[in-house]
Amino acid sequence: MTTSPSPAIHVRGLQKAYQELPVLRGVDLDVARGSIFALLGSNGAGKTTLVRILSTLLRADAGTATVEGFDVATQSASVRESISLTGQFAAVDEILTGRENLVLVARLRHLADPGRIADDLLARFSLTDAGGRRVATYSGGMRRRLDIAMSLIGDPPVIFLDEPTTGLDPQARIEVWNAVRELAANGTTVLLTTQYLDEAEELADRIAILHEGVIIADGTLAELKQLLPPTKVEYVEKQPSLEDIFLAIVGHDRSADTAAAGTEN
Amino acid sequence: MNTRFFADTLVLVNRSLRHILRSPDTIITTAITPIAMMLLFVYVFGGALDTGSDSYVNYLLPGILLITVASGISYTAYRLFMDMKGGIFERFQSMPIARSSVLWGHVLTSVVANLISLAIVVLVALAMGFRTGAGVLSWVAVGGILVLFTLALTWLAVIPGLTAKSVDGVSGFSYPLIFLPFISSAFVPTEGMPGPVRAFAENQPVTSIVNTIRDLFAEQTIGNDLWIALGWCVGILVVAFALAMSTYRRKIS
Numbered sequence: 001m002t003t004s005p006s007p008a009i010h011v012r013g014l015q016k017a018y019q020e021l022p023v024l025r026g027v028d029l030d031v032a033r034g035s036i037f038a039l040l041g042s043n044g045a046g047k048t049t050l051v052r053i054l055s056t057l058l059r060a061d062a063g064t065a066t067v068e069g070f071d072v073a074t075q076s077a078s079v080r081e082s083i084s085l086t087g088q089f090a091a092v093d094e095i096l097t098g099r100e101n102l103v104l105v106a107r108l109r110h111l112a113d114p115g116r117i118a119d120d121l122l123a124r125f126s127l128t129d130a131g132g133r134r135v136a137t138y139s140g141g142m143r144r145r146l147d148i149a150m151s152l153i154g155d156p157p158v159i160f161l162d163e164p165t166t167g168l169d170p171q172a173r174i175e176v177w178n179a180v181r182e183l184a185a186n187g188t189t190v191l192l193t194t195q196y197l198d199e200a201e202e203l204a205d206r207i208a209i210l211h212e213g214v215i216i217a218d219g220t221l222a223e224l225k226q227l228l229p230p231t232k233v234e235y236v237e238k239q240p241s242l243e244d245i246f247l248a249i250v251g252h253d254r255s256a257d258t259a260a261a262g263t264e265n
Numbered sequence: 266m267n268t269r270f271f272a273d274t275l276v277l278v279n280r281s282l283r284h285i286l287r288s289p290d291t292i293i294t295t296a297i298t299p300i301a302m303m304l305l306f307v308y309v310f311g312g313a314l315d316t317g318s319d320s321y322v323n324y325l326l327p328g329i330l331l332i333t334v335a336s337g338i339s340y341t342a343y344r345l346f347m348d349m350k351g352g353i354f355e356r357f358q359s360m361p362i363a364r365s366s367v368l369w370g371h372v373l374t375s376v377v378a379n380l381i382s383l384a385i386v387v388l389v390a391l392a393m394g395f396r397t398g399a400g401v402l403s404w405v406a407v408g409g410i411l412v413l414f415t416l417a418l419t420w421l422a423v424i425p426g427l428t429a430k431s432v433d434g435v436s437g438f439s440y441p442l443i444f445l446p447f448i449s450s451a452f453v454p455t456e457g458m459p460g461p462v463r464a465f466a467e468n469q470p471v472t473s474i475v476n477t478i479r480d481l482f483a484e485q486t487i488g489n490d491l492w493i494a495l496g497w498c499v500g501i502l503v504v505a506f507a508l509a510m511s512t513y514r515r516k517i518s
Contacts, residue, residue, distance in 0.1 A: 056358075057358055057517070077361065080359060081361045084360075087352045087355050088352075089352040091351065091352035092351075093280065094351070095284045095287050095288070096283060100283070105356075134287075150356070
């Protein structure tokens with residue numbers, strides 16, 4: 001995919017420190033419209049801080065950031081109209097039912113017919129049967145799916161997913177991946193942070209590595225691979241991974257998911 | 266922006282009222298402590314207390330109502346704290362909604378929940394022999410003072426709700442508020458207290474509010490106490506509101 005003239009997210013020289021501790025030390029970033037962009041980094045690299053600044057929850061100390069052309073510091077209301085944030089911990093209301101959670105967000109986004117929107121999303125995320133149950137009874141994967149469904153209400157052009165699969169079991173993880181792919185297929189720009197390398201490899205059109213507050217690498221998977229020493233040809237017996245075994249035993253069909261990714265070579 | 270503020274606040278009030286409906290225990294626990302105190306004081310200590318009033322439950326009820334509010338608002342702080350901790354607060358903040366709606370939703374819910382708890386306490390008091398000849402206007406005045414008092418304490422409760430680090434910290438702040446009526450005219454007249462204690466009791470907010478409500482129920486002329494009570498309520502409300510809002514703004518920027 002080629003980069004469109006104005007990127008959906010544009011970040012230049014972003015800095016943020018907590019007291020004396022610098023967290024972001026001059027971050028530059030461009031995310032093309034309609035792409036999945038993975039921000040990779042270990043714990044404490046500054047991923048969440050960057051997402052919080054881009055979603056107007058936190059102010060940067062220096063530098064500029066725009067989302068859909070709106071400055072996050074001076075046009076924060078317009079930025080909030082264009083984005084949706086799925087934070088690190090599922091931001092769902094445990095006491096309400098799944099459907100009530102969706103209706104709540106649809107009402108707060110001032111949409112017509114919140115009930116229909118809720119039912120559509122429940123169906124899309126295979127939560128119809130659970131829709132009338134309190135979220136407190138949901139599994140981790142269901143909670144995450146509901147969380148992402150809530151983020152889609154109002155079709156915001158940009159979605160931030162902060163470590164969407166941390167703490168999920170392998171099956172729930174694949175469900176979330178499918179949801180993310182579907183989003184991008186519909187033209188939504190997705191910025192996701194992750195500490196799992198395979199997740200970035202599976203999903204992202206472009207990957208940036210954030211390390212100690214700066215972007216140390218930024219490119220497509222193919223470009224990043226070229227940074228390494230040339231490929232060596234080795235013959236290794238292909239063992240099933242533990243994940244393959246687990247999914248085979250619990251009877252989950254992995255082939256459908258990998259076919260959708262289709263980036264293996 | 267204004268129409269959005271009211272619409273958003275309404276949606277959020279609806280949300281937290283559902284929380285209360287699904288865990289009615291919060292309203293019952295709020296009412297149980299003051300009811301237990303009322304039983305204890307009327308049936309155990311009451312006989313030994315000389316308040317100069319023929320019915321001790323009539324004398325006691327106003328103070329019990331204030332204790333009900335003081336214990337009720339700790340749930341508001343708790344609910345706000347749970348929102349902050351759970352991440353839904355951040356979801357609301359990253360959405361295009363009127364930002365102060367999130368607080369107002371909790372505050373208005375607090376008023377509704379406390380009014381229900383107060384009604385339960387009054388019903389129990391009636392069963393225990395509380396009687397008043399107060400007319401509609403006096404009841405409205407009592408209701409008005411209690412709503413004002415609830416609003417003032419609720420905005421106070423918003424501060425620990427926003428800043429607390431743990432659940433214990435959230436509920437801890439209300440203990441002094443529950444204790445305050447004991448050093449006032451709520452349980453016994455202040456005349457029998459030693460000098461410094463009496464000076465404190467007579468000049469702290471609870472005494473003037475208790476005296477005003479008591480006079481309204483007893484159909485007596487209300488003196489200066491009303492104005493002092495209103496002054497305290499409005500004063501606490503304004504200061505707590507300003508502090509809560511500035512805490513909130515610091516939290517979300």
